[in-house]
Amino acid sequence: MEISGTVGVLVQAGVAWYCPPDFLAFSASFDRLEAQASFQAEEAVVPSETTLHTLKERVKAEVDRLAPELLATSQFLHANPELAYEEFKAAERLAAALERHGFAVTRGVAGLPTAFTGRVGSGKPRITFLAEYDALPGLGHACGHNLIGTASLGAALAAKAILVPGGGEVLLVGCPAEEKGGGKIPLVEAGVFAGTDAAMLVHPSNRTEMVKLALGMREMVVEYFGKASHAAASPDLGVNALDAVVLAYAGISTLRQQVRSDARIHGIITHGGQAPNIIPDYAAARFYVRALDLEYLEALTPRVVRCFEAAAQATGCRVKMAFPSLTYHPYKPVYTLASLFQRNLESLGEAVDQGPVDKELGSTDVGNVSQAVPTIQPMLQISTREVTCHMTAFAEAAISERGQRGMLLAAKAMAMTAADLLAQPEHLAQVAAEFRGRGKDQ
């Protein structure tokens, strides 16, 4: 979308999507357990801790049973790294696994060929797991998305084992392009997450922490059009587009002093002229505006726009502004959901870092999902503290024994959290109340 000399609003088109529900075949050996759970779902009776314990043991055993398949899948993804929107092998591997295990699969969702969904069960609640599977240019799976995709697959397959007809639904959403392009944003806009009561994914990290915030982000491109002239012989006849970019840059640097401490505005000059002896008739810059609060991000954007406009006015250039990519929303945490997950993870023997919330924040398209439905994205340590994601050593961690074990742990803890939500509706009510009560910020 493009605007000229005025504040613009980015409008993103969405495609409506839906996929038919599916029913399950149940193994006879769990008849009694299912009968109990079914009774509880229909009668809205809170199951005893013993029943919940049994359900959690069941999902843990299911992940253990599926471990060889999950490990092979994670290794396959790692050995076949694919960039954003090119994840054909990874998406097919995960979608085919879901299909083999009785999920109704839709390939190609919201106009994205490498997005997919798998659905099983019926009724409420709907528990959604998010799979990521894109890699980084030159670095392979240095963000460990092979583990994210496979852990969510494992969690979905394990949660299926405790579903009862009419008592809940499991949805796995295959989300392409986390690293570049914000693949979840069109999925959110197409309504793929509508009706989800709780969404989760686990991200490998160098620290195990339950809540990691993320900044909202909007990209802006500004172009100035002036008039070329000889820089020495006839500067008075030129209109200097580079001057406009420099003034805008300086204006934004001044503005930065007057913004909240969680906001970030940073940019580069992409075009600055052809030669020193020509007054530049064209110059351009690219900026990111970020904030921890969506409303603040929206309020900040027109202030940046005014810096661009003021520079045009001062120099006599024509200005064109555009928002070329989708807006990343800040991550909206749901502490009640995160604490259920934490209890499950700790019960599996993983220590959670209780230190202060990390202040080194970036942006992720999980933020957009978190603004639409209650979402958690806990971080699980698979490397030493010195090795951070997007390092070559992190790609090695993502295929190490610790990484593989982390993937299985994440699958178990997510499926156990699904058990909490499926078996004890009061947790769902708390999650929904916290989500509703929280604004568009943290």
Ligand SMILES: [Zn+2]
């Ligand atoms: Zn990542």
